[in-house]
Amino acid sequence: MSSFAAASDLRLREVDAPQxxxxxxxxxxxxxMDAGVxxxxxxxxxxxxxxxxxxxxxxxxxCHALTGDQHVxxxxxxxxxxxxxxxxxxxxxxxxxxxYFVICSNVLGGCMGTTGPASINPATxxxxxxxxxxxxxxxxxxxxxxxxxxxxxxxxxxxxxxxMGGMQVLQWAALYPExxxxxxxxxxxxxxxxxNIAFHEVGRQAVMADPEWRAGRYFDHGVRPxxxxxxxxxxxxxxxxxxxxxxxxxxxxxxxxxxxxFSFDADFQIESYLRHQGSSFVERFDANSYLYVTRAMDYxxxxxxYGSLANAFxxxxxxxxxxxxxxxxxxxxxxxxxxxxxxxxGGAAVSFVEVDTDKGHDxxxxxxxxxLAATRGFLDSAARARGLMGAR
Amino acid sequence: xxxxxxxxxxxxxxxxxxxxxxxxxxxxGELLHLLAExxxxxxxxxxxxxxxxxxxxxxxxFVVQGDADTDLSDYPDDAFDYVILSQTLxxxxxxxxxxxxxxxxxxxxxxxxxxxxxxxIRWQLATKGRMPVTENLSYSWYDTPNIHFCTIRDFVxxxxxxxxxxxxxxxxxxxxxxxxVSAPWWVWNVFGEQxxxxxxxxx
Numbered sequence: 303m304s305s306f307a308a309a310s311d312l313r314l315r316e317v318d319a320p321q322x323x324x325x326x327x328x329x330x331x332x333x334x335m336d337a338g339v340x341x342x343x344x345x346x347x348x349x350x351x352x353x354x355x356x357x358x359x360x361x362x363x364x365c366h367a368l369t370g371d372q373h374v375x376x377x378x379x380x381x382x383x384x385x386x387x388x389x390x391x392x393x394x395x396x397x398x399x400x401x402y403f404v405i406c407s408n409v410l411g412g413c414m415g416t417t418g419p420a421s422i423n424p425a426t427x428x429x430x431x432x433x434x435x436x437x438x439x440x441x442x443x444x445x446x447x448x449x450x451x452x453x454x455x456x457x458x459x460x461x462x463x464x465x466m467g468g469m470q471v472l473q474w475a476a477l478y479p480e481x482x483x484x485x486x487x488x489x490x491x492x493x494x495x496x497x498n499i500a501f502h503e504v505g506r507q508a509v510m511a512d513p514e515w516r517a518g519r520y521f522d523h524g525v526r527p528x529x530x531x532x533x534x535x536x537x538x539x540x541x542x543x544x545x546x547x548x549x550x551x552x553x554x555x556x557x558x559x560x561x562x563x564f565s566f567d568a569d570f571q572i573e574s575y576l577r578h579q580g581s582s583f584v585e586r587f588d589a590n591s592y593l594y595v596t597r598a599m600d601y602x603x604x605x606x607x608y609g610s611l612a613n614a615f616x617x618x619x620x621x622x623x624x625x626x627x628x629x630x631x632x633x634x635x636x637x638x639x640x641x642x643x644x645x646x647x648g649g650a651a652v653s654f655v656e657v658d659t660d661k662g663h664d665x666x667x668x669x670x671x672x673x674l675a676a677t678r679g680f681l682d683s684a685a686r687a688r689g690l691m692g693a694r
Numbered sequence: 695x696x697x698x699x700x701x702x703x704x705x706x707x708x709x710x711x712x713x714x715x716x717x718x719x720x721x722x723g724e725l726l727h728l729l730a731e732x733x734x735x736x737x738x739x740x741x742x743x744x745x746x747x748x749x750x751x752x753x754x755x756f757v758v759q760g761d762a763d764t765d766l767s768d769y770p771d772d773a774f775d776y777v778i779l780s781q782t783l784x785x786x787x788x789x790x791x792x793x794x795x796x797x798x799x800x801x802x803x804x805x806x807x808x809x810x811x812x813x814x815i816r817w818q819l820a821t822k823g824r825m826p827v828t829e830n831l832s833y834s835w836y837d838t839p840n841i842h843f844c845t846i847r848d849f850v851x852x853x854x855x856x857x858x859x860x861x862x863x864x865x866x867x868x869x870x871x872x873x874x875v876s877a878p879w880w881v882w883n884v885f886g887e888q889x890x891x892x893x894x895x896x897x
Contacts, residue, residue: 623751642758646768651736653751654758656744675752683754 309585312380313413317588318422320415321379322347322372322408325452333410333445336601337435343424346449347415348372348407351391352399354455360690361455362397363446364406365463365470368538368595369587371414372406375399380586389669396677401690402459409470410445411437411594419518419590432518437594439466439602443473447481459688460681462486464666465633466595469602472641475622476604476614484621484684486677489630489666491637492611492644493603498632501541502596505534509589518590531589532580539579544629544662548572611644618645621687622652623680625666625673632663653680700870701806702728704890705780708804708862709733713775716740716800718762718792719782723750726757738774740765763787766795774800781888783807785839794856797895802861806890809865811845811883830868830887846883853893862892 325346327333332342349372354361364374364387371378375385375392391397391404408416411434423430450458461474461482468490475485494502509515512530520526540548552572556562559569568574608614622645626638635656645652657672659665666673702725709715713735717725720739723746729735739757741747750757760768762779763786777800779792784807786792796803808830818826825835833840844852846865853860865873865886873885882889 621756643768646758647770649770649773651738651756652758653747653756655748655751656759657748658744672748672752676748679752679754686754 306585309380313586313588314420316380316414317418317420318415320347320408322349322415324348324415325449327448327452331448333441333448335435335441335444336438337441339435341410341417341435344410344417344445345415345421346407346410346417346445348405348449349374349376350406351375351404352402354403354453355690358455359457359459359688360402361450361453361458362402362404362460362462363450363458363474364391364397364404365442365446365461365467365474366406366409367463367465367467368599369535369583369592370467371412372408373414374404374406378586381582386667389667390674390677396674396681397460397462398681401685402681405450405453407446407449409437409442409466409595409598411442411591411598413588413591416445418588419594420521420588429521431521431590432593434594436601437598439469439473439598440477440607442598443470443477446470446474447478450481457481457483459690460484460486460684462488462677463490464488465490465663466599468633469599472604472614473602475618475620476608479615479618479620482620483688484623484680486623486625486680487638487641488625488673489627489633489638489663490624490641491633492605492614492641494600495637499600501537501632502600504537506593506596508533508537509592512589515589518593520589526584527589528584531584531587531592532577534592535583535587536576536580539576541632542662542664544631544660546629546660547662550660611640612647615645615648615650618648618650620650621680621684622650623676624652624654625676626654626656627661627663627665627670628656628658629660630663630665699724700866701780701888701890704864704866705778705804705806706732708890708892709735709776709778711735714773716769716774716777718766718777718779718796719785720750720755720757721746723753723755723757725778725780726750726755727753730755762792766792766799769799771798772801776800776802776804778804780804780806781808784841784843786842789842789844790852790856793852793858793893797856797858797893801894803858803893804890805849805893806888807844807849808840808888809846809883809886810843811847812868812887813884814868814887816884846886846889847879849889849891850879853891857896858893859896860891861894863889865889 332340408414468487471487509530512527514525515527557574605611626635642654715737740760747759777796815826865882
């Protein structure tokens, strides 16, 4: 069996039988969705690290990004790679699993065990496909809140995440202000800009233009829109890097050759790199899921929901640490400043750090000393304020 | 203890316990830290340099990157009990506007600043005819962030112009000791190396 086929099997298995904890929500606990539909029954797959203390006051909820999942700090069951935030989460790390109970769940609409378009629809016995109602960030957060209820936790010590995860953090703080003691939205924004929507649309069109997409029912035909999804990933990946870093890493260097081939092969190293990003992505991610999660980000607009951004956070007692990166042109510092502005207007306790880096939007996943130091400092101070044992 | 630190200790004593405080131009967070430890305050900071901000946040302080000249308008009225501007007034582009904003967002403003009327400065200017360089003001004239120096008497005049009430004032000499409490302004103007004022809105 080829390694691609093997990975494919693993990927499919994760959809309905994930290597994760699983919380099932039955007919008595429907999820009220923004699309105007109640989703029931549904499932949430999640991972936890560390121990919940007796007072249930040390829980940290991590919200993953667009193509992330719940495997924050453990080996990924499909790719075999390290968890996506092992730099941040673990024993002795800034989000210290020796002190905090860390939870991360797969978002609604995802494909790693939580109900999404690839999951079996119990009503039909077939995968949902595009029959699944379109998911919003608020739906994702509502579902997470139901999981937190199930775990018996009233107030989360911290909700943290980057990019789409940061959007979820802001949504948590706006929707459940009493349940969030501290919040860390990283490389995020209170709304998806026109340019951001445009990039996502290009990605979706690439998927939907693939003849193997079959109007979203590719699973009925035993095929997958791999090429379309790979192209979508290639385009998106460019937005996660910075012009400067790309030029520094790849420049115009040729891949394993001395002269151009005068063909449309991957002559340049950057081409080869992007093709690799695309092909490894499709091994672990579902095409319809990509449509759903990109859509959720496009629909996100806190100011619209609450009349103004300041209203979203009015009177909040949550402590905030907002982080942005200098070379992030997808979620630029100006977006984080707008959030800080709104928080100041509401009198909230807020820290705002802009990290100087050339690693672009992806920097939130990488070893950035200022990000790690800010997280450590912010959480330590919050832990002292919360009276958490072992606070330094 | 150098003079700059003395003004922070004095400022900390002027703040009521448990107050809401904004430190504008908080640097590396020294005053915020002092306030949190000794006065149990709910303290926030604004700092121009990103490096300063990042260091403060790493220490667990609530600091945002911002410019005193432009970003104080972000805050709502009466958001704080005290707004503090320590050794920063002379570096602002619009000192009057900054003071007015401080008195809008805070019930009280605490301002400390170097006194350009100090005898040592007058002496250097009068005898050498050169812009003064002192231990406290060590920059050269062409390479300094300090663009709006004033004397204690200048500051008092400004408080009158903006209709602020001086609740309390202390001048510190070059040894960090308070200049005679009941001495007239001109004495403070000559012997005070720096001054700390507590202002309130309205006369």
